[in-house]
Amino acid sequence: MYTCVLILLFSLGKLLLNLMDHTEIVRDLTFAPDGSLKLVSASRDKTLRVWDLKDDGNMMKVLRGHQHWVYCCTFSPDSLMLCSVGAGKAVFLWDMDKYTMIRKLEGHFNDVVACEFSPDGALLATASYDTRVYVWDPHIGSILFEFGHLFPPPTPIFAGGDNGRWVRSVSFSHDGVHIASIADDKLVRFWRIDQSHPVEAAPLNKGLCCAFSTDGSVLAAGTQDGNVHFWAAPTYVSSLQHLCRMAIRRVMTTNHVQKLPVPPKVMAFLSYQII
16 A cells, blocks of 8 residues: 655645655655755655655655654755654664765664754754754764753653653744754743753643744644644844854854864854853
8 A cells, every 4th residue: 555645736726746655654744945846755664755846746766774664854954964753763864965874863762753953054953752852963963952851861761661751843943043842741842052941931732743933933833632822932132143153054064164263162153062
């Protein structure tokens, strides 16, 4: 039995394409931000499939590497990298030019269910059933920040089971500073990347997913009982230093930044390291 991806033209309500090749439930879809109409689908059949909608939905590539269900996938802002996460603690980074695996990120203790790049592509946030959100440097594979949803932090054995604090979703704000997370403890939290504790929290029952508005002023969250809730996001005026950092990191990877002839403190700041 094949599972399909349906492409609809919503302005006319017309079915354009029916992409059939997955053999299990399709859990997530993501378009390349560069406007190429390249689509990636993530499925419980343990694969990601790359489709070219400019070529009548031709399947360009099958990405294999996950040993279990794939829950979520997302492109980097420049469309050159793809992150996919799933069961079995898996976080994979893919080169979307060569369609090869760049690296596998190790660190979570339970299923990883959500992922998202920062607006400048310098950071990657992943949410896991292990009660944690990790913020990675995807270019070198290191963990920069950890946001815990259970204190004290659970041991790996406890984190790997039903701990009551499964993190369901994570979303980066467009200011590149704030992250929102939803967990099974009936809270939605707002974090700043330079602080280890939430800057704001609000009650949310049966939360499942969340996303910031384009301007970052509103967070929407969907629940398992069919409701959508909205919150005003924390207000923040980005510093000139942060805006410059985002501008640089949009065009330079960590490896390129590390070759710049700048003082160590400037290097650490550009690399999002706490000094």
